[in-house]
Amino acid sequence: MEKLDSMLRVGDSGYEYYSFVEETANQYTTMVAKAGAELKGSATLYDMVIPTSMDILLPEDFLADVNTSDQKKAINYIYGSINAQNPDVKTVPIFDALKLHNNEYIYFRTDHHWTQLGAYYAYAEFCKSKGIEAVPLTQFEKKEYPGFLGSFYADDNALSANPDTVEAYLPKANATLDYTTGDDDTITDWPVIQDGTDYDKENLYLIFIAGDQPYEEITNKDLNDGSACVVVKESFGNAFVPFLVNHYQHIYVVDYRYYKGNIAALAKEKGATDVIMLNNISMTRNADLVDSISGKF
Numbered sequence: 001m002e003k004l005d006s007m008l009r010v011g012d013s014g015y016e017y018y019s020f021v022e023e024t025a026n027q028y029t030t031m032v033a034k035a036g037a038e039l040k041g042s043a044t045l046y047d048m049v050i051p052t053s054m055d056i057l058l059p060e061d062f063l064a065d066v067n068t069s070d071q072k073k074a075i076n077y078i079y080g081s082i083n084a085q086n087p088d089v090k091t092v093p094i095f096d097a098l099k100l101h102n103n104e105y106i107y108f109r110t111d112h113h114w115t116q117l118g119a120y121y122a123y124a125e126f127c128k129s130k131g132i133e134a135v136p137l138t139q140f141e142k143k144e145y146p147g148f149l150g151s152f153y154a155d156d157n158a159l160s161a162n163p164d165t166v167e168a169y170l171p172k173a174n175a176t177l178d179y180t181t182g183d184d185d186t187i188t189d190w191p192v193i194q195d196g197t198d199y200d201k202e203n204l205y206l207i208f209i210a211g212d213q214p215y216e217e218i219t220n221k222d223l224n225d226g227s228a229c230v231v232v233k234e235s236f237g238n239a240f241v242p243f244l245v246n247h248y249q250h251i252y253v254v255d256y257r258y259y260k261g262n263i264a265a266l267a268k269e270k271g272a273t274d275v276i277m278l279n280n281i282s283m284t285r286n287a288d289l290v291d292s293i294s295g296k297f
Contacts, residue, residue: 013053024286037088052282113239145167230266
């Protein structure tokens with residue numbers, strides 16, 4: 001074990017520290033409760049706080065010697081506060097589901113994100129909350145792109161000895177993606193998951209929904225029922241969104257860090273019945289990010 005300023009390295013894997021900040025967590029819960037109120041009568045708000053790999057993959061007795069906050073306790077606090085303020089918001093518990101699969105490849109070793117397999121188990125929990133059936137993992141075509149060296153590698157080159165493999169589960173639906181860049185350029189007919197064969201190894205996580213774009217529209221051309229949702233996310237949401245393609249004709253994806261519009265107005269304009277908010281737990285301690293999303297509802 002080596003304790004670095006930005007991360008903890010255990011063997012060939014990096015782990016992100018987490019510190020609970022009550023004031024910022026309270027700002028986050030107030031924001032979510034307010035967003036749910038803004039959407040009341042038009043859409044259901046689902047909130048999902050995603051734990052990082054440290055508390056899922058490392059044993060509790062090991063973490064007792066590490067200066068990091070208990071993520072499950074923090075998530076329970078956040079969800080309890082949201083539900084107390086606005087019981088109409090559906091908080092999606094995913095910590096235990098991920099913990100149940102912690103012997104599987106659900107987080108990268110050299111990067112702070114989860115793998116798409118980890119995102120799948122969260123998607124399955126979302127389906128339970130919504131009352132729909134998750135598509136079995138076996139029904140997706142799986143692609144593998146080896147050699148990925150992510151954000152932890154940038155801080156600690158010692159992780160290069162065992163690169164990650166980016167595993168992609170391709171939806172079978174006939175779906176396309178249009179997105180707007182930070183320069184307001186529009187790109188059309190992009191794959192929901194791009195072929196990563198020619199990607200630089202450090203950029204392989206960008207194969208999912210074209211990476212971090214301010215605004216995206218995904219259309220499942222196999223559906224014509226008018227079903228629609230809005231996903232409000234940062235980069236952890238990228239690996240999650242492709243699993244939703246099977247359930248909605250239209251998916252509108254907002255990266256709140258770059259999107260300039262009003263999310264509640266967007267949901268009403270597009271006729272979305274669900275708004276799905278995904279944030280990794282580190283976001284809930286970052287006052288600037290919480291302020292950013294608060295201004296979009």
